[in-house]
Amino acid sequence: MEPQQVRLSAAGAVDVQALIDEHPLTAWQWLVFGMCFIIVLLDGFDTAAIGYIAPSLIKEWGVTKPMLGPVLSAALFGLATGALGAGPVADKLGRKSVLVISVLIFGLASLASSFAGNLSTLSALRFVTGLGLGAAMPNAVTLVSEYSPSARRSTLTNLMFCGFPLGAALGGFLAARMIPQWGWQSVLKLGGAAPLLLVLALLLLLPESVRFMVTRRHSVERIRAALFHIAGARVHQFERFTLSETRIVTNERGGLALILARPYRLGTLMLWVAYFMGLVIFYSLVNWMPILFKEAGLEAKTATLISALFPLGGVGAVFFGWLMDRMEPNRLLAICFGLTTVAIGSIGQLVDQVGALMVAVFVAGVLMNTSQSSLAALATGFYPTQGRATGVAWMMGVGRFGGIAGSFLVAQLSAQDMGIGTVFAVISIPALIAATALWIKRDADRHAQCPDAESGEALAH
Numbered sequence: 001m002e003p004q005q006v007r008l009s010a011a012g013a014v015d016v017q018a019l020i021d022e023h024p025l026t027a028w029q030w031l032v033f034g035m036c037f038i039i040v041l042l043d044g045f046d047t048a049a050i051g052y053i054a055p056s057l058i059k060e061w062g063v064t065k066p067m068l069g070p071v072l073s074a075a076l077f078g079l080a081t082g083a084l085g086a087g088p089v090a091d092k093l094g095r096k097s098v099l100v101i102s103v104l105i106f107g108l109a110s111l112a113s114s115f116a117g118n119l120s121t122l123s124a125l126r127f128v129t130g131l132g133l134g135a136a137m138p139n140a141v142t143l144v145s146e147y148s149p150s151a152r153r154s155t156l157t158n159l160m161f162c163g164f165p166l167g168a169a170l171g172g173f174l175a176a177r178m179i180p181q182w183g184w185q186s187v188l189k190l191g192g193a194a195p196l197l198l199v200l201a202l203l204l205l206l207p208e209s210v211r212f213m214v215t216r217r218h219s220v221e222r223i224r225a226a227l228f229h230i231a232g233a234r235v236h237q238f239e240r241f242t243l244s245e246t247r248i249v250t251n252e253r254g255g256l257a258l259i260l261a262r263p264y265r266l267g268t269l270m271l272w273v274a275y276f277m278g279l280v281i282f283y284s285l286v287n288w289m290p291i292l293f294k295e296a297g298l299e300a301k302t303a304t305l306i307s308a309l310f311p312l313g314g315v316g317a318v319f320f321g322w323l324m325d326r327m328e329p330n331r332l333l334a335i336c337f338g339l340t341t342v343a344i345g346s347i348g349q350l351v352d353q354v355g356a357l358m359v360a361v362f363v364a365g366v367l368m369n370t371s372q373s374s375l376a377a378l379a380t381g382f383y384p385t386q387g388r389a390t391g392v393a394w395m396m397g398v399g400r401f402g403g404i405a406g407s408f409l410v411a412q413l414s415a416q417d418m419g420i421g422t423v424f425a426v427i428s429i430p431a432l433i434a435a436t437a438l439w440i441k442r443d444a445d446r447h448a449q450c451p452d453a454e455s456g457e458a459l460a461h
Contacts (some may be wrong), residue, residue: 007299010140012238013238013239013240013241013242014238014242015225015241015242015243015244016210016211016214016227016242016243017150017155017178017211017243017244017416018244019149019227019231019235020034020148020149020150020230021149021150021151021231023149023230023231024455025149025152026229026230028230029043029147029148029229029230031205031437032144032147032206032207032368033142033144033147033156033159033160033238034098035198035202035205035206036140036143036144036160037159037160037163038163038198039099039103039136039137039140039198039305040136040137040140040160040163040167041162041163041164041166041167042103042106042160042167042191042194042195042198043133043136043137043163043164043169044107044163044164044165044168044169044170044171045167045168045170045171045191045194046106046110046129046133046167046171046191047075047079047133047164047167047168048167048168048171048172049110049171049175049187049188049449050071050072050075050126051072051190052172052175053175053177053179053184053187053188054068054071054072056179056183056184056417057071057119057122057184057279059183060100062245063119064390065117068119068174070119070123070418071119071122071123071126072407073305073404073407074123074124074126074127074130075126075127075129075130075133076079076130076400076403076407077127077130077400077404078126078128078129078130078131078132078133079130079131079133079134079396079397079400079403080130080134080393080397080398080400080404081131081134081152081397082102082128082130082131082132082133082134082135082136082397083134083135083137083138083393083394083396083397083400084134084393084394084397084398085131085135086098086102086134086135086136086138086139086389086393087138087139087253087255087389087390087391087392087393087394087397088256088389088390088393089257090112090138090139090142090342090389090393091386091387091388091389091390091392092255093208094208094209094212094216095139095142095143095146095208095212095389096143096206096207096209096404097204097444098135098139099136099139099140099143099202099206099390100199100202100203100206101135102132102133102134102135102136102139103132103136103195103199103202104132104195104196104197104199104380105128105129105131105132105135105192106128106129106130106131106132106133106136107132107192107194107195107196107198107199108127108192108194108196109125109126109128109131109132109192110125110129110188110191110192110195111188111189111191111192111193111196112125112192113125113126113129113188114185114186114187114188114189114192115185122426122453129283134396134397134400137164137390137396138376138392138395138396138397139393139395140160140267140376141157141161141376141380141392142209142357142380142388142389142392143206144156144157144160145157145377145380145381145388146163146209146210146211146212146380146385146388147207147209147210147332151325152325153325153327153377153380153381154321154322154324154325154374154378154381155205155318155321155322155324155325156321157321157376157377158167158318158320158321158324158374158376158377158379159317159318159321159337160371161314161317161373161376162314162317162373164373165311165312165314165369168311169311171187171191174187174190175187177290178190185296193246194364197421207226207229208226209385210223210226210227211243211385212385214241214242214243214385215243215385215386218259220239220241220363221238222288223241224236224238227241232304243385245384245385249384249386255386255387255390256390258383258384258386258387258390259383259387259390259391259394259455263378263444264382264383264387264444265442266396266441266443266444267382267441267444267445268394269436270438270440270441270444271375271378271379271382271391271395271437271441272394272395272398272399273434273437274337274375274405274434274437274438274441275372275375275395275396275398275399275402275426276332276399276402276405277402277430277431277434277437278330278337278368278372278374278375278397278399278402278405278430278431278434279344279370279400279402279403279406280402280405280406280409280427280430281340281344281368281406281427281428281430281431282368282369282372282406283306283402283403283406283407284406284407284409284410284427285310285344285364285368285427286307286310286311287406287407287410288306288410288411289307289310290303290305290307292410292420292423292424293306293351294306295420296351296352296420297351297352298351298354302354306354306357306361307361309358309361309362309365310362310365310368310369311317311365311369312362312365313362313363313364313365313367313368313370314365314366314369314370314373316366316367316369316370317369317370317373317374319370320336320370320373320374321374321377323406324374324377324378328442328443329374329377329378329381330378330438330441330442331439331442333371333374333375333378333438334435334436334438334439334442336367336371336374336435337367337371337431337432337434337435337438338369338435339367339430340364340368340371340428340431340435341358341428341429341431341432341435342428343356343364343367343368343428344364344368344427344431345364345424345425345428346360346364346427347360347364347424348359348419348421348423348424349421349424351420368431371431371434375395376392376396377393378438379391379392379395380392380444382441384446402430409426409427410423410427413426
């Protein structure tokens with residue numbers, strides 16, 4: 001298909017997003033996507049690794065399950081800290097720099113974890129691993145979104161997110177074969193060596209975001225070099241590059257000052273609420289569902305297999321990204337979270353009907369994981385370039401505390417001797433809160449919209 005002729009905004013000037021939108025995806029853009037996909041896949045592998053090696057730690061070190069608490073939660077605190085710190089830095093220094101450093105950090109920390117000799121050392125290294133993981137994910141999302149055509153941004157972002165559950169599943173598959181032969185340390189060594197090899201590829205091949213380069217007034221030669229891989233030699237005819245934003249830019253500093261400015265404040269808070277509530281549900285169910293089913297009378301193997309259907313539901317994210325590119329995304333996600341409330345509530349009523357329970361768990365997983373994964377795509381479309389990395393990273397960082405809360409929620413409910421039906425009814429409430437937050441965010445979107453989205457300021461020349 002021949003690319004359309006881009007409209008010059010001034011003599012020799014062109015809008016970079018228009019140039020990206022009016023060309024088909026190139027092999028180079030798929031390379032950017034592929035490297036970010038691998039980052040997210042390794043993120044999933046390393047995040048889940050500690051769960052796979054926990055039984056071996058209990059056996060070799062003679063520790064109890066409660067003693068593993070700090071190890072299991074250390075990475076969650078690191079994930080939150082890494083995300084909160086990395087977003088503003090990426091909006092100042094660039095997406096590539098933060099990605100390379102964050103992948104290097106979690107690779108080295110995971111490798112060092114394989115040599116830990118006690119729980120204290122392992123907990124400290126898992127926190128450092130979490131710092132790198134937390135910084136990597138939102139910047140991978142941001143970079144992919146900024147090299148995507150507008151009409152396919154949500155689809156590509158959600159497709160990239162599929163790397164996380166794939167990485168977690170791959171970790172389980174490999175751990176089952178590696179641990180009996182080479183010990184639990186081999187899982188962490190693999191989780192460290194692979195990112196370190198990826199760092200070399202990132203340094204050599206990964207480009208900086210062209211949208212970021214324009215907003216930061218990088219040289220026109222550097223911007224041309226990036227766009228050459230998309231538009232070919234015709235980029236040399238352009239003397240200036242502009243960037244028209246569909247969102248209001250309150251200041252060029254970006255960062256927190258932008259995402260908490262008046263046009264974005266309400267939407268930012270609603271994204272935080274939605275992501276927080278989604279992770280409350282995710283960690284409540286992933287950590288406790290097998291135990292709850294076993295206590296309800298199911299065999300341990302059956303309880304585990306049925307519980308595994310929940311994260312498997314994340315495969316629906318790709319189709320949902322396609323829908324988000326064609327429908328009003330806030331309304332779509334609000335409805336999906338609302339249906340999640342019903343689906344999760346029904347699980348607690350079906351524990352004595354294995355067939356119906358399997359269907360309910362899978363449907364709840366599709367709705368819940370699809371909604372949660374799609375929030376990243378929603379955030380990238382809400383913020384302008386100057387604050388995008390901060391907006392996505394802070395949504396994820398604040399949300400991680402929801403994961404920490406979810407890890408303790410079911411324990412507290414169980415301590416009150418609540419029945420399984422009541423427990424799942426309570427867990428479903430955060431989904432209703434998330435749906436309400438996203439419905440409110442629809443108004444925030446209108447206030448953040450530029451009155452004239454076509455106007456672009458020449459930023460690089």
